[in-house]
Amino acid sequence: xxxxxxxxxxxxxxxxxxxxxxxxxxxxxxxxxxxxxxxxxxxxxxxxxxxxxxxxxxxxxxxxxxxxxxxxxxxxxxxxxxxxxxxxxxxxxxxxxxxxxxxxxxxxxxxxxxxxxxxxxxxxxxxxxxxxxxx
Amino acid sequence: xxxxxxxxxxxxxxxxxxxxxxxxxxxxxxxxxxxxxxxxxxxxxxxxxxxxxxxxxxxxxxxxxxxxxxxxxxxxxxxxxxxxxxxxxxxxxxxxxxxxxxxxxxxxxxxxxxxxxxxxxxxxxxxxxxxxxxxxxxxxxxx
Numbered sequence: 001x002x003x004x005x006x007x008x009x010x011x012x013x014x015x016x017x018x019x020x021x022x023x024x025x026x027x028x029x030x031x032x033x034x035x036x037x038x039x040x041x042x043x044x045x046x047x048x049x050x051x052x053x054x055x056x057x058x059x060x061x062x063x064x065x066x067x068x069x070x071x072x073x074x075x076x077x078x079x080x081x082x083x084x085x086x087x088x089x090x091x092x093x094x095x096x097x098x099x100x101x102x103x104x105x106x107x108x109x110x111x112x113x114x115x116x117x118x119x120x121x122x123x124x125x126x127x128x129x130x131x132x133x134x135x
Numbered sequence: 136x137x138x139x140x141x142x143x144x145x146x147x148x149x150x151x152x153x154x155x156x157x158x159x160x161x162x163x164x165x166x167x168x169x170x171x172x173x174x175x176x177x178x179x180x181x182x183x184x185x186x187x188x189x190x191x192x193x194x195x196x197x198x199x200x201x202x203x204x205x206x207x208x209x210x211x212x213x214x215x216x217x218x219x220x221x222x223x224x225x226x227x228x229x230x231x232x233x234x235x236x237x238x239x240x241x242x243x244x245x246x247x248x249x250x251x252x253x254x255x256x257x258x259x260x261x262x263x264x265x266x267x268x269x270x271x272x273x274x275x276x277x278x
Contacts, residue, residue, distance in 0.1 A: 033142060034149045041151035050145055070149050082149040099151060106154040110270075127143065 040099030050128035068123035173248035199240030
């Protein structure tokens with residue numbers, strides 16, 4: 001009678017995994033986790049840091065000064081950047097982004113402003129290596 | 136809990152990006168010193184003044200040392216691993232160019248100095264192909 005004893009947990013695991021994937025996929029629409037590469041946000045963020053990001057805030061309002069955001073690199077949209085909002089021109093619908101490590105950052109000083117509409121994700125917190133809240 | 140765990144797995148990488156160490160390195164620095172080496176050797180050869188010739192040797196050795204310094208900095212601070220993928224002979228090119236700079240330091244050979252210039256130009260091509268020019272030189276600089 002060994003086959004059922006193997007099969008039942010297997011089915012339970014598959015169902016559980018499917019449920020997890022579905023919940024994860026739904027959640028990632030408004031809450032997601034990303035990993036930082038590069039050092040232009042040092043010392044706030046370092047390469048390898050993991051961040052919780054959320055997209056519900058900018059569905060309601062535009063970004064605010066000082067917030068950490070994800071934005072496509074205007075020169076290479078497939079590359080998603082993490083930078084700080086340094087200036088906002090609400091009338092023009094654009095943001096200026098800056099890296100915290102100003103001398104080691106490629107940001108709006110190089111690629112110009114970024115459309116507010118292109119900025120969907122706000123950095124909520126760094127959960128790895130140490131939990132620390134950002135505003 | 137499973138959901139939380141899966142949520143905390145990063146879905147993608149985001150870039151705290153900096154183009155090449157920040158547009159502050161330029162092969163022109165090495166080239167200027169290498170040009171100086173060549174001209175000093177020419178002045179040395181054209182002079183009969185022992186003191187002047189000795190000074191030429193002294194200054195030329197200083198300049199050749201500066202070539203090595205500028206090339207070294209460019210090598211380890213400007214070029215990144217992704218550039219090595221694009222130019223697999225990057226390390227070899229720098230090794231040979233810095234060796235050539237040593238040769239110029241040790242000798243009074245104009246051919247060696249000319250060869251050094253052409254090696255620096257090869258490095259300059261790689262620098263330009265990786266966007267160094269746009270990121271480094273400030274608008275309005277005389278060409």
